[in-house]
Amino acid sequence: MTIDAINANVSRVPFFRFLNFEVRDIGERHAEAEMTFATRHIGNPVTEYYHGGIIASFMEATAAIAVRPDFVKMPAKPINLTVDYLRPGVKGPLHARADITRKGRRIASVSVLAWQSAPDTPVAEGLYHFLLV
Amino acid sequence: MAGMTQAQMNEIAQVWNRRGKGLITDMALRIEEISAEAVQVRMPFNPDFCVDADQTLLHGGVLTALLDSVFGLANFVAIEGVSTMATLDLRVDYLRPAQSRADVIVRAHCYRQTRHIAFNSGSIWFDGHANDEIARGTASFALTRGENSLYSQIMKEPA
Numbered sequence: 001m002t003i004d005a006i007n008a009n010v011s012r013v014p015f016f017r018f019l020n021f022e023v024r025d026i027g028e029r030h031a032e033a034e035m036t037f038a039t040r041h042i043g044n045p046v047t048e049y050y051h052g053g054i055i056a057s058f059m060e061a062t063a064a065i066a067v068r069p070d071f072v073k074m075p076a077k078p079i080n081l082t083v084d085y086l087r088p089g090v091k092g093p094l095h096a097r098a099d100i101t102r103k104g105r106r107i108a109s110v111s112v113l114a115w116q117s118a119p120d121t122p123v124a125e126g127l128y129h130f131l132l133v
Numbered sequence: 134m135a136g137m138t139q140a141q142m143n144e145i146a147q148v149w150n151r152r153g154k155g156l157i158t159d160m161a162l163r164i165e166e167i168s169a170e171a172v173q174v175r176m177p178f179n180p181d182f183c184v185d186a187d188q189t190l191l192h193g194g195v196l197t198a199l200l201d202s203v204f205g206l207a208n209f210v211a212i213e214g215v216s217t218m219a220t221l222d223l224r225v226d227y228l229r230p231a232q233s234r235a236d237v238i239v240r241a242h243c244y245r246q247t248r249h250i251a252f253n254s255g256s257i258w259f260d261g262h263a264n265d266e267i268a269r270g271t272a273s274f275a276l277t278r279g280e281n282s283l284y285s286q287i288m289k290e291p292a
Contacts, residue, residue: 039154
């Protein structure tokens with residue numbers, strides 16, 4: 001699956017368009033994506049930081065693509081998530097990298113890191129479970 | 134909880150309901166109930182929040198974002214003298230496919246507060262289906278308290 005083909009499928013998902021991101025890298029066990037900041041992503045109207053829910057949504061989307069990059073219509077089915085918010089997400093691009101910790105027959109566990117300037121100063125870290133059946 | 138009166142909470146609800154920037158504008162949230170015990174918020178169906186081409190299945194992330202927003206509101210009215218609030222962590226279980234074009238109802242509360250931390254829990258269902266929760270979440274928030282309370286900051290801003 002090429003990155004262009006994945007991004008073509010991404011652009012067909014209404015909420016992925018709302019998030020406004022592109023997949024940058026894909027491998028057997030990982031995916032990386034970059035989201036472009038938009039006013040609709042703001043959570044705190046005074047500081048104009050990203051909404052925590054938008055950060056978690058973008059991380060979930062990146063994780064779903066790592067799990068099933070060849071999705072055509074619907075991204076992988078999420079079961080649950082845990083997110084730690086480490087720094088505010090400021091106006092500007094946001095990066096996410098999803099690494100598959102384990103992919104069984106029924107369930108996948110994915111670890112996701114989100115950052116802006118550098119991965120060693122993360123904005124958020126999350127664990128996501130997906131149902132593969 | 135002493136401190137905020139119901140009139141002040143209603144005032145907050147009015148300001149919040151017409152607030153004009155960011156995700157909560159797109160979510161078009163309406164506060165239906167507000168007290169120190171619980172807040173309940175309604176989100177109308179929005180096709181942009183769906184994952185499928187038919188636009189009937191909401192993306193899980195939308196539910197996560199809803200919980201995060203409504204937790205913040207619940208803390209705002211339940212905790213006296215908060216000046217800033219930041220989500221520390223958030224856990225969400227997706228209990229059923231969020232497949233409907235009905236309004237989404239979120240109900241949340243702050244079930245424990247300390248000087249520095251607030252603990253929240255909340256539930257989401259489609260309007261008319263309160264017994265079929267689609268998601269449930271818990272979160273903790275880091276709080277700061279000071280002279281410049283969030284309430285006075287918000288009420289100072291021109292409407």
